[in-house]
Amino acid sequence: MTSPLGDHEHAPLPHAEPLVVRTVPLDAPDDLLSLLPHDAPLTWVRRGDGLVGWGEAARVEVAGATRFADAERAWQRMVAHSVVRDEVRLPGTGPVAFGSFAFDDESAAGGVLVVPRVVVGRRDGRSWLTVVETAGTLGPAPDWSLVARHVAALTPVRSPGAVTYTPGAVAAADWTEVVARGVAAIRAGEVDKVVLARDEVATTTEPLDVRHALHRLAERYPTCWTFSVDGLIGATPELLVRSEKGLVTSRVLAGTIRRTGDDDADLARAAILAHSSKDLEEHEYAVTSVTRALAPFCSSTNVPDAPFVLHLPNVLHLASDVTGVLAGVGEPLPAEGGDLPSAATAGHPTSLALAAALHPTAAVCGTPTDAARALIRRIEGMDRARYAGPVGWVGADGDGEWGIGLRSAEVDPDDPHRLRLFAGCGIVAASNPESELAESRAKLVPMRTALASD
Numbered sequence: 001m002t003s004p005l006g007d008h009e010h011a012p013l014p015h016a017e018p019l020v021v022r023t024v025p026l027d028a029p030d031d032l033l034s035l036l037p038h039d040a041p042l043t044w045v046r047r048g049d050g051l052v053g054w055g056e057a058a059r060v061e062v063a064g065a066t067r068f069a070d071a072e073r074a075w076q077r078m079v080a081h082s083v084v085r086d087e088v089r090l091p092g093t094g095p096v097a098f099g100s101f102a103f104d105d106e107s108a109a110g111g112v113l114v115v116p117r118v119v120v121g122r123r124d125g126r127s128w129l130t131v132v133e134t135a136g137t138l139g140p141a142p143d144w145s146l147v148a149r150h151v152a153a154l155t156p157v158r159s160p161g162a163v164t165y166t167p168g169a170v171a172a173a174d175w176t177e178v179v180a181r182g183v184a185a186i187r188a189g190e191v192d193k194v195v196l197a198r199d200e201v202a203t204t205t206e207p208l209d210v211r212h213a214l215h216r217l218a219e220r221y222p223t224c225w226t227f228s229v230d231g232l233i234g235a236t237p238e239l240l241v242r243s244e245k246g247l248v249t250s251r252v253l254a255g256t257i258r259r260t261g262d263d264d265a266d267l268a269r270a271a272i273l274a275h276s277s278k279d280l281e282e283h284e285y286a287v288t289s290v291t292r293a294l295a296p297f298c299s300s301t302n303v304p305d306a307p308f309v310l311h312l313p314n315v316l317h318l319a320s321d322v323t324g325v326l327a328g329v330g331e332p333l334p335a336e337g338g339d340l341p342s343a344a345t346a347g348h349p350t351s352l353a354l355a356a357a358l359h360p361t362a363a364v365c366g367t368p369t370d371a372a373r374a375l376i377r378r379i380e381g382m383d384r385a386r387y388a389g390p391v392g393w394v395g396a397d398g399d400g401e402w403g404i405g406l407r408s409a410e411v412d413p414d415d416p417h418r419l420r421l422f423a424g425c426g427i428v429a430a431s432n433p434e435s436e437l438a439e440s441r442a443k444l445v446p447m448r449t450a451l452a453s454d
């Protein structure tokens with residue numbers, strides 16, 4: 001019998017423990033982040049709404065080109081084996097898995113799905129508690145006392161102390177040369193656009209308490225999605241895909257200008273950005289890549305005529321919210337849909353399958369995709385690991401939200417004093433290496449500020 005996932009070699013699936021999942025209404029505190037424990041906090045929050053989780057009811061580690069399909073299969077199997085009593089029934093209630101995946105198929109970073117033991121969520125004024133057991137039958141409904149006991153045992157958030165920065169794989173001074181090679185490749189016709197990134201290493205005096213960074217990110221970047229999954233932390237302004245009840249949304253960003261700190265000057269810069277042919281070209285590539293990737297799954301898509309300017313504390317971006325309606329239940333997926341199965345329950349691809357189909361967009365890779373990815377491998381000089389890969393969550397019905405892991409850092413799993421911070425820039429024929437270096441510095445500001453203690 002042929003596999004519905006195609007002929008690839010797939011990693012063996014973990015033994016699927018039956019999940020016993022219960023969601024009840026809960027009057028959650030305003031600041032969901034205040035519930036996070038020091039160890040392995042799971043986070044996906046924006047403007048106070050979202051999900052926080054802790055503990056591990058299940059964990060799936062995946063690798064290579066089949067990482068998304070393997071994670072998807074494992075999740076489908078876990079969901080099929082779970083017993084769920086959901087008294088709230090909103091996106092993010094019932095069982096959820098947080099996930100984070102490597103940018104590149106060839107990265108050792110692979111990817112991970114984590115199903116927390118406890119999730120507290122909020123959406124539009126309603127909040128809930130989900131508890132996941134791995135054995136036994138449905139017990140009595142959990143209540144606030146479970147969370148109160150957890151909160152009472154929390155350790156205070158610790159500051160990382162002084163932080164020193166050292167060059168990553170490619171020093172800033174040498175990175176302009178990488179960008180120059182990118183521009184040369186574009187002028188030679190190898191690609192139209194390529195996104196080139198660099199890393200730097202932060203060393204903290206005290207072992208990093210990830211919560212310190214998450215609080216600061218969420219406070220300063222409330223319009224971004226603050227995330228924490230298995231040591232990848234950040235606040236991304238870019239939503240790869242949200243899938244909810246058959247509607248998909250993607251916030252595409254590309255085209256950037258630094259902020260000056262002077263509001264009047266920044267308004268003038270916003271107008272310059274909105275009319276900059278170099279930035280509009282970069283943006284157009286990114287929008288086209290998302291629209292093309294979504295089209296096979298959608299009965300209709302909507303692409304705004306022109307981007308808007310997204311104001312963040314450190315930069316201004318050209319932004320487009322692309323939306324689509326997923327093709328109806330039971331309609332066969334076209335071959336371009338890849339080798340991912342559709343959600344067993346919803347009848348259309350899961351948010352994870354959509355993220356896999358969209359990744360990597362031209363906002364973080366380039367155009368055409370394959371040539372840009374090959375160029376990145378050849379000239380960038382580092383492993384991006386999970387930076388610029390999908391990060392987010394998926395629910396039992398496949399709905400969920402996946403951001404692009406930007407404005408992020410990866411905590412060294414072997415040394416909690418050490419992090420890699422990342423930033424990248426879209427390069428087109430008109431790009432100037434020095435300006436791109438300055439832009440990359442501006443994109444490192446969110447994580448640098450998150451690590452500071454002032």
Ligand SMILES: C=C(O[C@@H]1C=C(C(=O)O)C=C[C@H]1O)C(=O)O
Nearest residue numbers: 253254255256363423424425426
């Ligand atoms: C690659 C990054 O950001 C991406 C590149 C952008 C650009 O070049 O204008 C803008 C937003 C993101 O799509 C990053 O933040 O590291």
